Amino acid sequence: MINTLPAVIAFDADDTLWPNEPYFRDAEKEIIKLLERYYRGDNLLEHLYQQEIKNLHIFGYGAKGFSLSMIESVIELSEGMVNGAEIQKIIDLGKSIMTYPINLIEGVHETLEELKDYPLMLITKGDLFDQESKIARSGLGDYFQAVEIVSEKNDETYLRLLQRYNIKPENFWMIGNSLKSDVLPIDRIGGTGVHIPFESTWQHETVSEDHAAEHNYHELQSIRELPMLIEKHIA
Ligand SMILES: [Mg+2]
Numbered sequence: 001m002i003n004t005l006p007a008v009i010a011f012d013a014d015d016t017l018w019p020n021e022p023y024f025r026d027a028e029k030e031i032i033k034l035l036e037r038y039y040r041g042d043n044l045l046e047h048l049y050q051q052e053i054k055n056l057h058i059f060g061y062g063a064k065g066f067s068l069s070m071i072e073s074v075i076e077l078s079e080g081m082v083n084g085a086e087i088q089k090i091i092d093l094g095k096s097i098m099t100y101p102i103n104l105i106e107g108v109h110e111t112l113e114e115l116k117d118y119p120l121m122l123i124t125k126g127d128l129f130d131q132e133s134k135i136a137r138s139g140l141g142d143y144f145q146a147v148e149i150v151s152e153k154n155d156e157t158y159l160r161l162l163q164r165y166n167i168k169p170e171n172f173w174m175i176g177n178s179l180k181s182d183v184l185p186i187d188r189i190g191g192t193g194v195h196i197p198f199e200s201t202w203q204h205e206t207v208s209e210d211h212a213a214e215h216n217y218h219e220l221q222s223i224r225e226l227p228m229l230i231e232k233h234i235a
């Protein structure tokens with residue numbers, strides 16, 4: 001039934017509908033403070049990041065994997081000297097990332113309200129429980145006809161979803177803050193990607209300008225510009 005409509009509009013969640021990245025970066029700052037007792041070397045942030053990337057294929061994306069990676073890093077960098085209270089502090093930081101109050105990004109509510117006659121989807125990657133909890137806390141769940149929580153957002157994931165929902169690529173719009181995960185794959189599979197940058201982007205999600213320039217996509221400064229863009233293109 002979705003197939004007969006002029007456009008299916010899918011949204012990323014974290015840092016597209018609500019801020020998420022800043023909570024991880026704030027937690028990292030706390031962890032660095034905690035580590036300063038034990039570790040005098042440079043590039044602490046880079047070390048934390050590398051540990052996270054190394055573990056991505058085991059833990060996947062999200063706050064739980066992040067917390068475990070941070071604990072592992074702290075044990076390693078403190079040469080096993082970190083104590084139980086400090087490990088508890090890292091666990092608490094992880095919990096705070098999974099329970100923060102969801103404050104919608106400016107214009108999100110109004111935009112979804114304006115677009116609610118279209119079939120709207122939410123496509124987010126990460127931990128199932130964590131993402132479901134954020135969607136519930138956001139109060140936006142009812143806007144979406146379908147919510148997909150996936151482990152990776154690449155060409156194959158999107159093709160699989162389009163097939164499952166019987167959506168033609170040319171009718172598919174995806175809106176998100178990550179060029180790598182939300183926008184460039186959509187161009188490659190024949191849909192329309194819309195990039196709305198957020199104030200900060202996780203290092204793992206960045207792409208080179210040259211790579212981005214090989215793709216076609218729209219770039220907006222605010223989600224408020226989206227209804228007009230869609231109207232212009234499908235009218
Ligand atoms: Mg995002």
